[in-house]
Amino acid sequence: SHRVLIIGAGGVGRVVVHKCAQLPEVFGEIMLASRTKSKCDAIAAELKRPIQTAAVDADNVPELVKLLKEFKPEVVINVALPYQDLTIMDACLEAGVHYIDTANYEPRDVAKFEYHWQWAYQEKFKAAGLTALLGCGFDPGVTNVYTAYAMKHHFSKIDTLDIIDCNAGDHGKAFATNFNPEINLREVTANGRYWQDGKWVETKPLEIKRSFDFPDGIGPKNIYCLYHEELESLVKHFDIRRARFWMTFGDNYIKHMEVLVNVGMTRIDPVVHKGVEIIPIEFLKTLLPEPGTLGPDTKGKTCIGNWIEGTGKDGKFKRYYVYNIKDHEDCYAETNSQGVSYTTGVPAMIAARQLLTNPSEYRQPGVWNVEQLNPDPFMEDLNKYGLPWVETWPTEPLPGE
Numbered sequence: 001s002h003r004v005l006i007i008g009a010g011g012v013g014r015v016v017v018h019k020c021a022q023l024p025e026v027f028g029e030i031m032l033a034s035r036t037k038s039k040c041d042a043i044a045a046e047l048k049r050p051i052q053t054a055a056v057d058a059d060n061v062p063e064l065v066k067l068l069k070e071f072k073p074e075v076v077i078n079v080a081l082p083y084q085d086l087t088i089m090d091a092c093l094e095a096g097v098h099y100i101d102t103a104n105y106e107p108r109d110v111a112k113f114e115y116h117w118q119w120a121y122q123e124k125f126k127a128a129g130l131t132a133l134l135g136c137g138f139d140p141g142v143t144n145v146y147t148a149y150a151m152k153h154h155f156s157k158i159d160t161l162d163i164i165d166c167n168a169g170d171h172g173k174a175f176a177t178n179f180n181p182e183i184n185l186r187e188v189t190a191n192g193r194y195w196q197d198g199k200w201v202e203t204k205p206l207e208i209k210r211s212f213d214f215p216d217g218i219g220p221k222n223i224y225c226l227y228h229e230e231l232e233s234l235v236k237h238f239d240i241r242r243a244r245f246w247m248t249f250g251d252n253y254i255k256h257m258e259v260l261v262n263v264g265m266t267r268i269d270p271v272v273h274k275g276v277e278i279i280p281i282e283f284l285k286t287l288l289p290e291p292g293t294l295g296p297d298t299k300g301k302t303c304i305g306n307w308i309e310g311t312g313k314d315g316k317f318k319r320y321y322v323y324n325i326k327d328h329e330d331c332y333a334e335t336n337s338q339g340v341s342y343t344t345g346v347p348a349m350i351a352a353r354q355l356l357t358n359p360s361e362y363r364q365p366g367v368w369n370v371e372q373l374n375p376d377p378f379m380e381d382l383n384k385y386g387l388p389w390v391e392t393w394p395t396e397p398l399p400g401e
C-alpha cells in the first residue's frame with residue numbers, strides 16, 4: 001500500500017481524506033496538510049483510522065519540500081487553491097513526488113483560467129520521470145473523462161459538446177457559494193466564452209440563458225453559458241466544432257451577485273480601506289458562510305453531465321447525454337460534506353488510486369489532462385466509489401437549438 005499527502009483542509013480536502021481513508025489497501029498512510037493545522041485535526045477526528053496532519057504554507061516551496069522529504073509520499077493531491085498549483089508542482093519536482101489537482105493554476109491578480117502555466121511543466125515532469133494529472137475533480141475532471149469515453153466508445157466525430165452543471169441543492173441561506181467563494185465568484189462574474197469553428201466566442205457574463213429539464217425529478221432550471229477551464233484542454237485534445245459549458249443559477253443567486261458586482265464587492269484588485277490594502281472579494285469571503293459549513297443543511301441533488309452530438313461509430317448522427325446525479329444528504333451522511341465538495345473530492349481520490357495501482361496507464365511521465373488517458377478504468381471507479389453515471393440517447397435537441 002501507498003503513502004499519499006493531501007494538501008488543503010477545505011470542503012474538497014475533507015472528502016478526499018474520507019474517501020482515501022475508506023481504502024486502506026491503496027492508501028496505507030495518509031497525511032493531511034493545510035495552512036491551518038486545527039482544520040486538519042478536525043477532519044482527522046471524523047475518521048475511523050488514524051492519519052497524520054501538518055501545517056504547511058503551500059505558497060512556500062522550501063516549506064513544502066521539507067514536508068515532502070519528511071513524509072515521503074508517492075503522490076500529492078492538491079486541493080488547496082488554484083494559486084498554489086505551481087509552488088506545489090515545483091516542490092513535487094524537487095522531492096520526486098507525483099502530482100494531482102482539481103483546478104488550473106491562477107495568478108492572484110487576474111482570473112484567467114488557462115493551462116499554459118502548468119502545461120509548461122511538461123518537459124520537467126518527463127525528465128524527472130514524474131506524473132502530473134491536472135484537473136481531476138468533476139468539472140474539470142469527470143466531464144473530461146466522459147468526453148474521452150464518448151469518443152472512445154460512441155463517436156467517430158464530436159460535433160457539439162455541452163457540459164451542463166446543475167446544483168439543485170438548497171442550503172437554506174440567503175446567499176452562499178458551494179465552493180470557495182472567491183473562486184466561484186471570479187468564475188461567474190468573468191465574461192463567458194465558448195469554442196466554435198476553431199476560435200473562442202466571447203459573451204458578457206451570464207449573457208446566454210436557457211432552460212434545461214434535468215432528469216431524476218430535478219426538473220427544469222435556468223442554465224447560463226460561461227467559460228470553464230476544461231473547454232481549453234478538451235478542444236485541444238479532441239476535434240470538436242463547438243464546445244460550451246452551462247451552469248444553473250437560481251434567480252436569488254443572480255440577484256445577490258448583481259448587487260455584489262455593482263457595488264464592487266467582487267473586485268480582485270486591492271483597495272485602500274482606512275490605510276490598509278484589502279481585496280474586496282477576499283473580504284467578502286470572510287463574510288460569507290464557509291462552504292464546508294453548508295453540508296448539514298443542504299438538501300437536493302447535483303446533476304453534472306455531458307450532452308454530445310456528432311457522428312457515431314456507425315457513421316450515423318448520434319445524440320448522447322451522460323451524467324451523474326448525487327444527493328447532497330447522502331454525501332453528508334458519508335463524508336460530512338455537501339455534494340459539490342463530494343463530486344470534486346471523489347474523482348481526485350480516483351485519480352490517485354489509478355496513478356498508484358494502474359501505473360502503465362495513469363503514471364506515465366509528463367503533465368496530463370485526464371482526458372488524455374484511458375477513460376475506462378476511471379469510469380469503472382466512478383461507479384464503484386460513489387459517482388455512478390447514466391447514459392441516455394435523447395431524441396430531442398438541446399432546448400434553444
Ligand code: NDP
Nearest residue numbers: 008009010011012035036058080103137138139140179180
Ligand atoms: P476551500 O476554500 O474550502 O479549501 C481550500 C483549503 O486550502 C483551505 O483549507 C485553506 O486553508 C487551504 N489553503 C489555502 N491557501 C493555502 C496555502 N497557501 N497553504 C496551505 N493551505 C492553503 O476550497 P474547496 O475545498 O472548495 O476547493 C479546493 C479546490 O478544489 C480549489 O482549487 C477549487 O478550485 C477546486 N474545485 C474544483 C472543482 C472541480 O470540479 N474540478 C469543484 C470545486 C472546487 P485555510 O482554511 O486555512 O484558509
